[in-house]
Amino acid sequence: MSLLVDFVQTTLDGSMAGSAYALLALGFTLMFGVMRRLNLSFGAALMLGAYVAAWLHLNAGLGALPVAILTVAVATLAGVYIERLCFAPLRGRDAVASLVSSFAVWMQLEELATLMLPRHTNAFPGLMDGDPLLIGPFQLRPDQLAMLAIAVALMAVVWLGLRRTRAGLALRVLADQPGAAIAVGIDIRTTALLTFAVASALGGLAAFLILAGDRQVTPMFGMWATMKGLIAMMLGGLGSLPGAVAGGLLLGVIEAHAQLRLGPQARDLIAYGLLFVCLVWRPGGLFGQTLVDTEATARARL
Amino acid sequence: MLEVADVVTSYGKIEALKGVTLSAAEGRITCLLGPNGAGKTTLMYSIAGILKPRRGSIRLKGEEILGRAPDRIVASGVALVPENRLIFPQMTVRENLAAGAYLRRDSAGIGQDVEQLFERFPLLRGRASQLGGTLSGGEQQMLAVARALMSRPRLLLMDEPSLGLAPLVVEEIFRIIAELNRDGTTILLVEQNAHMALKVSHRFYLMEQGRVSFGGTPGQLAEDEVIQRAYLGSRR
Numbered sequence: 001m002s003l004l005v006d007f008v009q010t011t012l013d014g015s016m017a018g019s020a021y022a023l024l025a026l027g028f029t030l031m032f033g034v035m036r037r038l039n040l041s042f043g044a045a046l047m048l049g050a051y052v053a054a055w056l057h058l059n060a061g062l063g064a065l066p067v068a069i070l071t072v073a074v075a076t077l078a079g080v081y082i083e084r085l086c087f088a089p090l091r092g093r094d095a096v097a098s099l100v101s102s103f104a105v106w107m108q109l110e111e112l113a114t115l116m117l118p119r120h121t122n123a124f125p126g127l128m129d130g131d132p133l134l135i136g137p138f139q140l141r142p143d144q145l146a147m148l149a150i151a152v153a154l155m156a157v158v159w160l161g162l163r164r165t166r167a168g169l170a171l172r173v174l175a176d177q178p179g180a181a182i183a184v185g186i187d188i189r190t191t192a193l194l195t196f197a198v199a200s201a202l203g204g205l206a207a208f209l210i211l212a213g214d215r216q217v218t219p220m221f222g223m224w225a226t227m228k229g230l231i232a233m234m235l236g237g238l239g240s241l242p243g244a245v246a247g248g249l250l251l252g253v254i255e256a257h258a259q260l261r262l263g264p265q266a267r268d269l270i271a272y273g274l275l276f277v278c279l280v281w282r283p284g285g286l287f288g289q290t291l292v293d294t295e296a297t298a299r300a301r302l
Numbered sequence: 303m304l305e306v307a308d309v310v311t312s313y314g315k316i317e318a319l320k321g322v323t324l325s326a327a328e329g330r331i332t333c334l335l336g337p338n339g340a341g342k343t344t345l346m347y348s349i350a351g352i353l354k355p356r357r358g359s360i361r362l363k364g365e366e367i368l369g370r371a372p373d374r375i376v377a378s379g380v381a382l383v384p385e386n387r388l389i390f391p392q393m394t395v396r397e398n399l400a401a402g403a404y405l406r407r408d409s410a411g412i413g414q415d416v417e418q419l420f421e422r423f424p425l426l427r428g429r430a431s432q433l434g435g436t437l438s439g440g441e442q443q444m445l446a447v448a449r450a451l452m453s454r455p456r457l458l459l460m461d462e463p464s465l466g467l468a469p470l471v472v473e474e475i476f477r478i479i480a481e482l483n484r485d486g487t488t489i490l491l492v493e494q495n496a497h498m499a500l501k502v503s504h505r506f507y508l509m510e511q512g513r514v515s516f517g518g519t520p521g522q523l524a525e526d527e528v529i530q531r532a533y534l535g536s537r538r
Contacts, residue, residue, distance in 0.1 A: 166404070173390055173401045180388035182352050185376035185405040185453065 005137045010256045016144040018252020019151035023206035024229030025236060025244035026158060027199035033175040033239035034195040037098050041082050041106035043226030044113075045200050046207035049075030050217045051113035053208075054122045064125045064212065071211075072204035078109060079200025083193050091188070106222065114219050127212040147209040154202060155245055162241070171195055175239065203229070231275045237285030246286055303328040303488045304349070304457055309358035309368075311341075311348045318344040319355070320512040326457065326490045326505075331483050333491045333499045335532035336509035342492040343385055345509070346461045349490075350382045351375040362457065377405050379456035383463060385492075387446040391435025395426055398434050398445055402452030412452070419448045422478075440471035447478065451487075458482070460491045464498065476502055496532045500525060508532060 024042075031039050053070040056062045062070070086101040127146055132139040162168035170191045174181040182188060207225060211217050232251045236243025251271060258270035278285065304326040311319040318341045326332040334342050347353040349360055351372040360368040367375050381402075390398050399419065403412045420427035423444045429437060434445060443463055450458060460479070464472040472495060480502045483489055493499035500506060500520040508516040508531050515531070516523065 169397075169401060169404060172393060172397075173404070176390040176392045177388050180384055180390065180449075182372045183350060183376070183382045183384050183388070184401050184449065185373040187371065187373050 006260070007257075009138050010260050011253050012138060012140065013144070014253035014256030015249050016141075016148045016252070017256065018232075018249035019148045020206050020210045020248070021228050021232045021251050022245045022248025023151050023154060023202055023209075024225055025232035025248045026155065026241065027203040027206070028229045028233040029236070029239055029241060029244040030158075030171070030195055030199040030202075032233065033241075034171055035087060035192060036239075037087060037095055038102070038230075039082060039087070039196070039199075040099060040102045040226060041086070041109060041222075042079075042200070042203060042229060043224065044106040044109040044222040045078035045082060046071075046075045046203045046225050047217070047219070047222035048078050048109045048113050049073070049204045050124065050207050050211050050221060051116055051122075054124050054217050055116050057125055058117070058123065062125070064127055067125050068205070068208045068212075071208040072201050075204030075207065076197050076201045079196045079203075080193060081105075082200075083196035087192065087196070088189065091192070106226075110219060110222055113222075120218055122217050124211045124215055124217045126215050127209070141213075143213055147213065150205070150209060154205065158198075158202070159241065167191075167194060228271075231271055233285075234275060235278050235285055237287035240285065240287040243285055243287035250286075303363060304490065305359070305361040305364075306345070306349065307359045307361075309345070309348055309355045309360060311344050311353050311355040318512055319348065321358070322509070322512070322514055324507050324514055324517060326488060328488050329483070329486060330504040331479065331489045331491060331502055333493055333503035333506040334509060335493060335496050335499060335506060335528065337533055339511075340509040341512040342509055343461055346382060346385075346459050346490075346492055349375075349459060350380060352382075373405065376453055376455075379454075381450035381453045381455035381458055383446045383450045383458065383460045385461040386465065387439075387442045389434040389437070389442050389445050389449065391433065393434055394431050395434060395437070395445060396430045398449050399452050402449035405453060415452055415454070419451060422481075423448055439467050440474065443467060443471075443475055444478070447482075451482075456488060458487050458489045460489060462492055462494060464493065464495045472498060494532075496529045497525065500528065 028042060031037070049071040052074045053062065053067040056070060057067055082102060082105055086098050086105055090098045090101070127143040130142045132141050133145070162172055170186045171194070173184065173186055174188065174191050203225070211221070228251065232247040233244055234247070235250055236245070236247025251274065254274055255267050255271055259267045306325065307323050309319050309322045310317060322341070322345055334345070336342055344353060348355045351367070351370055355368055358368065359366060362378055362380060365378070367378055390401060393401065396416070399416050403415070406412055425441055426444060426448060429441065434442065437445060447463070463475050463479070467475065476498050479489060479491065491499060491503065503520055505519055507514050508528065510531065
C-alpha cells in the first residue's frame, strides 16, 4: 500500500516540476515552430531576467510580485535582443549560423549576469509560505500547486491566443508554410519578433516559478533551463504545442521517480538517457507528426 | 491594370530578369509561357514584392508598387497563388481561408466571402474542417485559389496552377480560371500547359532567358510555334 502511495506522491511531485519544464518547452517549441531555428540562449535570457530581479531583491528589497514582473520583462527584452541580433539578420540563411551566434550571446548574457552578482548563490524571493496541504495520504506544497495552476492557465492562454487572435493566426501560418505566409500578407519581421517576445515572456514566468521554489538562483540556471526545455521539447516533438506539454510532464515525472529510486545523482542521467532513447526509438518525439509527414501524405494523394 | 516596365531582378550576380516589359489588361486573362528557367516565377515573385527587383517599374492602376513590402502589395489588391500551391498543411480548410483574409478587418464580409467560395468550390465545403495537407492535389489547388481570393484582389497572379495535376483536374482548374475571369477578376497566369493556357487567355507573352520574346493574342502565332518556343526556347 505504502508503495502505491509513494508512487502517486512521486508522480504528483514530478508533474509539478514537469509543468515548469512544459512552459520552458513551450517557449522553445514556439520559436522552433515559427523559425525552424534553435535559440540556444533561451535559458540565458531567462537567467538574465532572474538576475536583474535578484539584484533588486538584494539591494532594494523587492518582493515576490515585482520580482516576477521584472523577471518576465527583462527576459522578454533579452529575447527581443537575441532575435534582432542572431536571427533577424540571418533569416533564410543556414540554421547553423543563428545557432552559433545564439551560443555566443548565451556566453555574453551569462557574463553580464555574473558581473552583476558575482556570488555563486543568490537569494530569490519565495512565492508563498505555508505548510504542505494534506489530501488523504498525499502532501502537496502550496507553492508547487500554485506553479501547476499558473502553468496550466498559461498553456490555456497560449492555446487560445494562437487560435483566436490575429497575431496567433500569423504565428501559426508562418510556422506552417513560410513561403505562403508572405503571400497572404504576413509581415515576417514583426511576427518573428513577436514570437520571440512571447516565448521569452513565457520562459521568464517559468523561470520565476522555478526559482521561487528554490529560493535561490545560480549562474547555472541558464544552462539548466536550456537543457530541460530542449529535452522536454524533443521528447514531445519539435514544434508541437501539445508535445511540449506532454514532454515536460513526462520529463518531470520520470526524473522524480529516478531520484526516488536511484538517488539525486541519477536525475540528470535519466533525463539524458531518456532523450537518447527517444531520439533512437522515435526521433520525431511523441507527437512527431512533422511537416515532412504531411507533405508526404499530400504527395501520395496526388 | 498592371504595367511592368524594364524590370531587372537578380539572384546575387545572376540576372534572372533582364528587363521585362509587359502588361495585363483589366478584366482579361494574360498568360505567360516559356521554358523552365525563363524567369516566369521570378517575375511573379517580383510583382508580389517577395523578390526585390533591382531596376524598373511595376504599376498597378498607375500606382507604383515596386519597392513596397509584400504585405502592402497584398493590401493594394494583388494576390498570388504560388507555384506548388503552398497551402497551409497543418491548418483546416476554413483556417486556410481565414489566413487568406489576414489583412482584412471586416469579419462579417470575411464570413460572407467564405460562404461564396464554398458555393464556388463545393468540394471545399465538404472538407471545411479537414487539414489542408490531407487534401488531394486538385483540392489543394482549389484551396490555394480560394485562399488568394479571400483578400478580394483586383489582380490575381497564378503561378502554374496545373502543375502535377491529372488531366481531368487540369481541365477543371482551367474551367475555374475562365469562370473567375467571367466574373470580373483580372488574371496574370504563368503556365507550362500552353495548349490549355492559349484557349482561355486573351493575350499572351513568351518569355525566354529572362526576356519577353513575343507578345500578342492567341492565334497570332501558330500553336506549334508557341509550344516549340514555350518548352524548348527559340531556335538560334
